[in-house]
Amino acid sequence: MTTTTETVLDARGVTMRFGGLTAVKNVDLTVNSGEIVGLIGPNGAGKTTFFNCLTGLYIPTEGEVRYKGTVLPPKSFKVTAAGIARTFQNIRLFNNMTVLENVLVGRHTRTKEGLWSALLRLPSFGKEEQASREKAMELLEFIGLDHKAEHLARNLPYGEQRKLEIARALASDPGLILLDEPTAGMNPQETRAAEELIFAIRDKGIAVLVIEHDMRFIFNLCDRVACLVQGEKLIEGTAGEVQSDERVVAAYLGEPFEGAPGADEVAEVEAAEAHAEEAPAEEAPAEEAQAEAAEAEAAEAEAEAETDADAETDADTEPETPAEDDTAPAADSTTSTTTDGEAK
Amino acid sequence: MTTTTTDTAPQAIATRENRIPEQAARAMATAGGALTVVSCFLAWTWTSAFPGDLTVYGYPGGLQWLVLVGGALTTLFGLSSYGIKGLRWLTPAGADAAIKLSALAALYTTLYTVKAISTALGGLVNLEPGGFIVLIASVIAYLGARSLPFERPELDEADPEDSWWDRYKLGYRNRWAVTKAAHASGTPKPARALPASVEILIIAAVLAVGLGVFTYGVTTPYQELFIGFLITAGFGFAALQKAGLVARFTALTAKHRNVALVGAFVAAAAFPLTQTDDQYATLGVNILIFATVALGLNIVVGLTGLLDLGYVAFLGVGAYTAALVSGSPNSPFGVHLPFWAAIILGAAASMVFGVLIGAPTLRLRGDYLAIVTLGFGEIFRISMNNLDGVSGPDLTNGPNGVAGVPNVNLFGFDFGANHVFLGFTIGRFANYFLLMLLVTLIVIMVFRRSAESRIGRAWVAIREDETAAEAMGINGFRVKLIAFALGATLAGLAGAVQAHVNYTVTPDQYVFANAVPPNSAFLLAAVVLGGMGTISGPLVGGALLFMIPNKLQFLGEYQLLVFGIALVVLMRLRPEGLIPNRRNQLELHKDLEAPAVLSKAGA
Known part of the structure; x- marks a missing residue:
């Protein structure tokens, strides 16, 4: 897409075993800057497991994941600090916090003020708090929820909760954002809106890796698509290539x-x-x-x-x-x- | 306690209500309230053998005052419901529910009084005509109030195939729904903007009334009066809340937060001045210690969501440390540090202890953490018991404890002596009360400031969803450890004062569960009862939980049972605690549609 392509995410030979079961087997995947990459596959193919390996929720049994050239630490908060943000397949917002507070929590890694400066209300505390709030409001405006900043997250309708999760992930200034089924349960209009939003995120210079089941959505959106079947990467290529690949069709529609x-x-x-x-x-x-x-x-x-x-x-x-x-x-x-x- | 006490079928409830037309019902409630007030000036019994002297015509005494308050509230709310100018501000959220609850306050207090008189003196024959008049008046007020119309909920129909048990459950559910609907109130109308000075005056006035109520409760000399106080205060507060006045006041304090805090501090500091002797100041300082520790626990439980069942051990660490370095004859150190050094050492020791316990245990989640903290709490107590020179090094003098902790002497001010201040005599416990109040203020500031910061948000995020919080870049272990250590430090501060107040520090003060506070179970109950995640919640809950065992000695060994039942009832009626989280109230103003969802938020 862009002229200067830098490899943002480089996963090599990622394998994840749970006891005797291999959920993800030897998967390579790269995401370049300015790219939207899709990850598809039937249910139980290991997509979310692979995501969890990328974000430090699981430590891959084999293989390594590099972000901009450095190997990622095996702790999810360190991964976020390094620059990979994520959303969850089943929404995991902080329900009893307001919309604004949710986004402010997302700022955690990019802010430094500790307990002492909070207790003593040092001047730097006020400054940083102010800056965080401004940044958070900016993000809420970006996703179109600024008018609901003081609402509790639990009271938002479903589609807005998904959006808020994205805003919360964006708050950590990531270089790569991983979206786990961002349009699950959405109607066609909402899906289109989500598409626009993801394009807008890409235009901010953030690479996107997205898991999705909605084929039309993913083939519209993505520059490259990888298909995971039974934990193994079947094919990776442009939307057209993947769509017409026999094995993908077989994986989804089956063969005799x-x-x-x-x-x-x-x-x-x-x-x-x-x-x-x-x-x-x-x-x-x-x-x-x-x-x-x-x-x-x-x-x-x-x-x-x-x-x-x-x-x-x-x-x-x-x-x-x-x-x-x-x-x-x-x-x-x-x-x-x-x-x-x-x-x- | 429900208003519909008989177990009739739902249809019966529906038809029963409309026997009295609304106009008449309202008039009955208001007039009944007024008559109740008047009858409080009559004699209720013939002998002053019943405590409080209810024999005087023309002047109320003892329990009569409480009934009077209930009656007055009923009358005022009733008049306000007529839209009388100058009283309409009393009921911004609608008057009917408030009338019902205040009528209940008057009725139950009256019933209790009559019962107490006839038990104490032997039969209803001991009532003077005034006693019967007040009984009739409050019943009239109650009957009028309960006939006020309300929006009926849709009841579930019984399935003819149901077993009797299913029918019973259905009937119960329906009755409960009707009771709830009968006492539902609207959303408060937005308050008229007043000049800031007037608002501050209102805050001051309310705080003064609050001080009055608290002082009255603490100084109730006999248990009948205290029970009456609990009944009246409970229903009265519920009535004020249904009227929307509590929400109004909360909004005012939110607007002038610092004024409210200073005002509350001044009001609390005025408490010892209202006392002529040290009897109730003792109770006051112990309440304050207990409530402050509960507030510290609220950081751990309410904000961070870590169930700590051994919290009282941190109070113990603070107390033992302060006692050992303050020149107690039982201390092997033989040093006598000034108080400021002792309290800092106490807090620091608690913090170290907190980190030591937290570091290995905070990797656990949920129930596991609760069990491990419970274990550590007991380990502390048993260790203190054994460090007596026989089964361990001689450090704590074993079960006899560290005794003879001298009084605090801060910058030449002897806390053990009486001081005369503006004509008021301030005794030993009053001195400590004021000192402890300072500690409470520190704890409140720490709680407030840390809660409204990056770290406080991280705590709440961890309470809500630890996995998601970690994925947002929060180092869960570190943040939880900070909460744990901070909570321990605050308990240590209170412990250092406690050592001086009580002269003696013994291991059996720091157990998991006991009939008398402070102990871990009571601390946790104070937090849950008061309202998790709030500042005033644990303070109120702590005060109540400390006072009740103190005032109701007759409960004796049944105390824990009664507490258990009370907690269950409370969690059924008000799962968010007495003082719900600000977030819920904030949302109540913004979104009128979802109160049902919100009521669970604080639980």
């Missing part, structure tokens, strides 16, 4: 596999059903066919549930919300065939 109800069997089942309706007397065989089909489905669902659960054993972080994505439901059940082998 042995034992799955193929076209023939589906036809068979349908025929049987039709037959059964016509002639209720001959129930037995039709029922059998149906039962078979149902069994196959159940087995699949089970396998899928298992892997999902395993991949998400990172307990205290957010479980993926399957309700929100519009492409996944069909894809999920089919991808599980590949999963089976790996997870066990």
Whole structure:
């Protein structure tokens, strides 16, 4: 995008294992300055785990993450201090603080005043507090929430809470901001507004790495997109390349596999059903066919549930919300065939 | 305590209310209130054997004063609801709920008085006609008040398939909803702008009344009067709040914060001047120590959200340190440092102790931290018990404690002697009361300034969501350690004064739970009861929790049980504590739609 491209984030061979389960396997990813990079993948692919590895919430089992050339420390507050800010998939605002205070908390790393200067109200305290407030109000204006500065965060509507989370992350003057599903649960208008906001953030000179399920959103927005499947990076490229890649399509929409109800069997089942309706007397065989089909489905669902659960054993972080994505439901059940082998 | 006491079905409640038309109900409430006031000037009983001397015509005494206050409030709110000029300012948030609660204040106090008289003297026969008149008057006022119309909530219908238990629960829920709706008040109308000087005068007047109420409560000479005081003060305060006056006053103090703080300080300092002997000043200084320590604990619990169950140990560290360096004959050091050095040492020792305990434990979260602090609190007490030269080095004189701590002598001012000041005699405990007041002021300033700073915001952020706070660049461990150490330091300050006030420091003063404060459980209860994250909350909660065991000796060993029940009831009725967090009130002004959400915010 910009002429002077500097590598902001450089993740090399990031691997994250939880016991026997490898949630993220050997993922490389770079983000250059002025870039918006998207990270997509089916539910349970390890996107959020990868994010947590980048922000110091997890210490990667292998590999290293560099920010502007220096290796990131394995503590999330130090990562923020270094210049990477993040939002959360399920909103984690400070609910009982006002909107302004939320953003002021985001300023924490960029301010220095300690307890003594607060207790003695040294002149520097007033100055810094004033500067922080101005900066915070500026950010609230940027996201369009300045008129609600004194409201409690918990009383904001959903879309504004997402925006506030972004403002809070921006308050730490980051060089890179990581957005975890910024449009989850938003309607199309709000999604468009979020798109504008992310472009505006990029124009401020902040690189953006975004996880998203909304394909239209991500392909509009991103300069590059990486696709994560089963913890591994499948492909990285422009929106067009990723969109047309067969493996991505397969990961999302699935490919035929042995034992799955193929076209023939589906036809068979349908025929049987039709037959059964016509002639209720001959129930037995039709029922059998149906039962078979149902069994196959159940087995699949089970396998899928298992892997999902395993991949998400990172307990205290957010479980993926399957309700929100519009492409996944069909894809999920089919991808599980590949999963089976790996997870066990 | 609900107004609908019988367990009738919801339909019955709905029909029962409208028997008295609104006009008549209002008139009944107001007139009943006025009659209650008048009847307080009659004799209620024939003998002065009942404490307070209720036998005099023409002059109220003892419990009569309390009933009078309840009746007067009912009358005033009633008149205000008629829109009488000059009284309308009394009810900016609507009068009806206030009338109901003040009528309840009068009724319950009257009922209690009648009950106390008949128990003490043996039967209702001991009542003079005045006693019956006041009973009838307050019942009339109450009946009128409860018939005032209110917006009825929508009740849930019973499912015919429900079991009796489900029906009972439903009935309870509905009754509760009706009770709540009956006592709901509106949002206060915005106050008329007054000149700053007038506003400051109002603050001064309210603080003077507050001092009066506090002094009255502390100096109640017999327990019947104290119980009556609790009833009247509780319902009266609720009535004032429903009327919107409390919110008004809070807004005023928020506008003139420093004036309010200085005013409150002056009012508190005036307390010993109202006393002729040291009896109640003793109580005053102990209340102040307890409330101050509770305020220090509020930094740890209320702001940072760390459940500390061993906080009283820090009070103990401060007290022991100060006692050991102040020239007690039991001290192995044999030094007698001036008080200012002793208090600084006490605070510093507490801080060191706080850091030592905090450093390994603050990596834990939630319940684990609570358990570990509980353990450390007990370790402190047991260590002090054993450092007696037998089972350990001779440092603290074991269970006998460090005795004979001399009085503070600060710049030639002997705190142990009586001093005459402007014609008032200020005794030993009054001296210490004033000294402790200074410490309280320091703690208040520390609390306020640290809460409104970068570090205070970090504390609250950690309380709200520690993971998110860390992701915002806050070093959680460091910030929590600062809170822990600061809280410990403040307790150490209070401990140093306590050592001098009580002459003796023994290990059994610093236990986890006991029938008498201060102990860790009571401190925590004071914070929760008063309101977490506020300044006045723990002070009020601390004062109440200290006074109640002191005044109600008859509770004896049932004290803890009664406290448990009281806490449960309070948490049911008012989970945010007696004095809710400013944030909630701030929001109440801004957003009229969401009071239901907000009431949970402080809990």
